[in-house]
Amino acid sequence: MTLSQNSLTHLEMLEAESIEIMREVAASFERPVMMYSVGKDSSVLLHLARKAFAPSRIPFPSLHVDTTWKFREMIAFRDQTARDYDFDLRVHTNAEGARDKINPFDHGSARYTDIMKTVALRQALNAGKYDAAIGGARRDEEKSRAKERVFSHRNTAHAWDPKNQRPELWRAFNTRINPGESMRVFPLSNWTELDIWTYIYAEGIPIVPLYFAAPRPVVKRGGTWIMVDDERFRFEAGEAPITKMVRFRTLGCYPLTGAIESEARTLPEIIMEMQASRTSERDGRLIDADQSGSMEKKKQEGYF
Amino acid sequence: MTMSATSAKSSADLDLWLEQQTHKSLLRFMTCGSVDDGKSTLIGRLLYDCQLILDDQLASLKNESKNRTTGDEGIDFSLLVDGLSAEREQGITIDVAYRFFTTDQRKFIVADTPGHEQYTRNMATGASNSDLAIVLVDARKGLLTQTRRHSFILSLIGVRHVVLVVNKIDLVDYDQAVFEKIESEYREFAARLGFDSLEAIPVSALKGDNIASRSEATPWYEGPQLVPYLEQVEVGVDRSQGQMRFPVQWVNRASLDFRGFSGTVAGGVVRVGDDVLVASSRKPAKISRIVTMDAEHTKAVAGQAVTLVLDREVDISRGDVLSHPGETPEFSNQFQARVVWMQDEPAFAGRSYLLKTGAQMVPATITAIKHKTDVNTLEKHPARRLEANEVGTITIATDKPIAFDAYGTNRQTGGFILIDRISNSTLGAGVIDFGLRRGENITYHNFDVNRKVRAEQKGQEPQIVWFTGLSGSGKSTIANLVEKRLTAEGKHCYILDGDNVRHGLNKDLGFTDSARIENIRRVAEVARLMADAGLIVLVSFISPFRNERRIAREIAGDIKFLEVFVDTSLEVCEARDPKGLYARARKGEIKNFTGLDSPFEAPERADLILHGGEAEPLELADELHDRLFDK
Numbered sequence: 032m033t034l035s036q037n038s039l040t041h042l043e044m045l046e047a048e049s050i051e052i053m054r055e056v057a058a059s060f061e062r063p064v065m066m067y068s069v070g071k072d073s074s075v076l077l078h079l080a081r082k083a084f085a086p087s088r089i090p091f092p093s094l095h096v097d098t099t100w101k102f103r104e105m106i107a108f109r110d111q112t113a114r115d116y117d118f119d120l121r122v123h124t125n126a127e128g129a130r131d132k133i134n135p136f137d138h139g140s141a142r143y144t145d146i147m148k149t150v151a152l153r154q155a156l157n158a159g160k161y162d163a164a165i166g167g168a169r170r171d172e173e174k175s176r177a178k179e180r181v182f183s184h185r186n187t188a189h190a191w192d193p194k195n196q197r198p199e200l201w202r203a204f205n206t207r208i209n210p211g212e213s214m215r216v217f218p219l220s221n222w223t224e225l226d227i228w229t230y231i232y233a234e235g236i237p238i239v240p241l242y243f244a245a246p247r248p249v250v251k252r253g254g255t256w257i258m259v260d261d262e263r264f265r266f267e268a269g270e271a272p273i274t275k276m277v278r279f280r281t282l283g284c285y286p287l288t289g290a291i292e293s294e295a296r297t298l299p300e301i302i303m304e305m306q307a308s309r310t311s312e313r314d315g316r317l318i319d320a321d322q323s324g325s326m327e328k329k330k331q332e333g334y335f
Numbered sequence: 336m337t338m339s340a341t342s343a344k345s346s347a348d349l350d351l352w353l354e355q356q357t358h359k360s361l362l363r364f365m366t367c368g369s370v371d372d373g374k375s376t377l378i379g380r381l382l383y384d385c386q387l388i389l390d391d392q393l394a395s396l397k398n399e400s401k402n403r404t405t406g407d408e409g410i411d412f413s414l415l416v417d418g419l420s421a422e423r424e425q426g427i428t429i430d431v432a433y434r435f436f437t438t439d440q441r442k443f444i445v446a447d448t449p450g451h452e453q454y455t456r457n458m459a460t461g462a463s464n465s466d467l468a469i470v471l472v473d474a475r476k477g478l479l480t481q482t483r484r485h486s487f488i489l490s491l492i493g494v495r496h497v498v499l500v501v502n503k504i505d506l507v508d509y510d511q512a513v514f515e516k517i518e519s520e521y522r523e524f525a526a527r528l529g530f531d532s533l534e535a536i537p538v539s540a541l542k543g544d545n546i547a548s549r550s551e552a553t554p555w556y557e558g559p560q561l562v563p564y565l566e567q568v569e570v571g572v573d574r575s576q577g578q579m580r581f582p583v584q585w586v587n588r589a590s591l592d593f594r595g596f597s598g599t600v601a602g603g604v605v606r607v608g609d610d611v612l613v614a615s616s617r618k619p620a621k622i623s624r625i626v627t628m629d630a631e632h633t634k635a636v637a638g639q640a641v642t643l644v645l646d647r648e649v650d651i652s653r654g655d656v657l658s659h660p661g662e663t664p665e666f667s668n669q670f671q672a673r674v675v676w677m678q679d680e681p682a683f684a685g686r687s688y689l690l691k692t693g694a695q696m697v698p699a700t701i702t703a704i705k706h707k708t709d710v711n712t713l714e715k716h717p718a719r720r721l722e723a724n725e726v727g728t729i730t731i732a733t734d735k736p737i738a739f740d741a742y743g744t745n746r747q748t749g750g751f752i753l754i755d756r757i758s759n760s761t762l763g764a765g766v767i768d769f770g771l772r773r774g775e776n777i778t779y780h781n782f783d784v785n786r787k788v789r790a791e792q793k794g795q796e797p798q799i800v801w802f803t804g805l806s807g808s809g810k811s812t813i814a815n816l817v818e819k820r821l822t823a824e825g826k827h828c829y830i831l832d833g834d835n836v837r838h839g840l841n842k843d844l845g846f847t848d849s850a851r852i853e854n855i856r857r858v859a860e861v862a863r864l865m866a867d868a869g870l871i872v873l874v875s876f877i878s879p880f881r882n883e884r885r886i887a888r889e890i891a892g893d894i895k896f897l898e899v900f901v902d903t904s905l906e907v908c909e910a911r912d913p914k915g916l917y918a919r920a921r922k923g924e925i926k927n928f929t930g931l932d933s934p935f936e937a938p939e940r941a942d943l944i945l946h947g948g949e950a951e952p953l954e955l956a957d958e959l960h961d962r963l964f965d966k
Binding site: 038039040041042043044046047050051054055057058081082083084085086087088170171177178197198199200201202203204205207208209210220221223225226229232233299302303 | 350
């Protein structure tokens, strides 16, 4: 962001706030880690972390919890980005889950997500003895997220207690934890989806090509388009992939991430389409819809 | 209002529109008022009228709104913002919720804060990050205790602009007299709070009157409507006008040649070439570069996160504050402040906390509570303590001097939080009024230094951990490892064992029964004194008789006393025989040796049993630490 006069624009304010939060983490914790999910919010997070510490290298590692069911393009983008920006990328997969071939087709999205994401995350955080984990969650994504603190305390079991959150005043963040406890930190708390996209546009931040419309093989599942990303996909009787012009608004595990029909091949087209659309971002995620208040419940159990 | 979101655009317009998106201003505001005044409904209405409720949200909202009070649209808007399950069940808002919306003019961040008294802390939290507040009043009820309390907290936290929204005006038949009575009562009360602007608007959040557009039901009202008002109101926060403050957050040592100071400008403007002073050392330097990843800058203004490079080597670390010479912040260890207390554990003079302001975190003691303020009448009353949700004026002494400003001149360098040294919870939030000169108004003698005070100063719970077990069982080894770990965690400990006591304090004592009892009595008394001084005392004594250990426990009195039995078999102990004592006892050189010719009475109810022969000392020490010290 370049500054025009003495007052900052809303994007400049958001950028500065996020940078301040990143620096506070680096200065206050012994073993911080940044969650890197490869999505657009992670791309912004990474960009902000580079800005926060330049000309130094990012002073903490990045962690990707690989469920083994991510889109192939995500993994390729992840590895390319790690090379381009020279950051310390660590990848963790729940080895027992992988051995037992836990997958969204046989075990259902709830059980699969619990084992390959939530449990895997706890394993990785415990193994790394991380005392602070930076995440890309935004308050505008979902109702229970709207009340999450920027510095959000977790007990020794990584659980969130929404009724016992520390008051958070000014930028005087309370970073204190007892041994074994940890902090989840959300530098993008005050960003909206539109802010993310306009910032990516203004700063020229690389993102996974899946966000742009292209002809892709898909099948219709539960009112949304699911991409057939590899040979492990399970077709139902009589089902066959068709090629459609689609793109993704969020990225996750390919069997659980819905695509939308779209012609938007450029950032301005995406932003325009998004502004004209009338559904919220997480609508494409199947896991949130499992039960009422399901995000809050997952978060209490340690999900990001 | 028009929403650019839904208007069709040609691609030629798109770049221009994106350019506008990146240059909008930001207004952070909050809503407050008593419970059931309709805050959540108002925010839901704002989002709905700005066409920001999306199709899927609208569908689930209509579904959830059955059996609830709704407007013409059939929607209970409060469901949109009451996010947590507990709130949906109780029908109240219990935490701060943040909402975002954008119009062509501005981006808005709204903090929706709760009305219940016990959650006043959240209201203060919302206020600390807001430039404007909407104070809601139910037209049928008029001003309530909560209205006054929240307005007072707004003024305390420094929110300068207030919109009084008289809600549910439809339920008093759009009566002009009702509105005007509430407005004049509020203006009278608010006059003492010194807001910069105050606008009163009659609305119905449920029906939409005077929210986005003029209501035909209130022809007598000629003022602005809520949304247009929020879009154009000047909150006049130009923090770049004030004195320059740069709190150093992180020292950037990118290479041997690069040493920069990263932080966010907290006031004023800093330029390359400026002379600056370090607040703590008063050492001067010149700004040689202002660095970001994108570019080198010639200046940085309040709110910008940058890295400063100085023209010379100066000792600067996290928490230091840079300013221009002649415009330095106060640098002192004593000041007067007003605090909002936020937790059930009351604030007392003499208590020690951690104080955080900017990047500075220091131990601090409340030296006096001068008075508390009745939030309804604004009257001051003498107070010995501050309970949750009370507001008081206090004096604070920090362990070492800190840089600060009066809150009225700089919110960033004048606001602080107090943190509990043991639980780490945020106990209170304060705004600094002014610094006190050394010795001025400070009364260290008006509180008692007792065990609790000493314990808080050390940030630990004093206690006696009494290890019992055979000679060679591993008591001292384990106690040593536990002491190392606790010390590494910043705790203060001391080990009492046979060696360091028998050679000094108890060297006059032999091994007769009465001497043994006296030995234990003295050790227990010393342990008690040390714990009273705030220490964690690890006592490593064979102490073979239940009676002896009972005496020790009794001497400890109300101090926490934990009995740890290091249960290692005689065979293992004798095989180890680290001091050769078993061998000598077997030869008859030592009489009454515990385990051989003198019994060991195993504890009947030990607080913890460690199986000495079965695990490494380090594992046992960790087990003890995790069981007794990890809460």
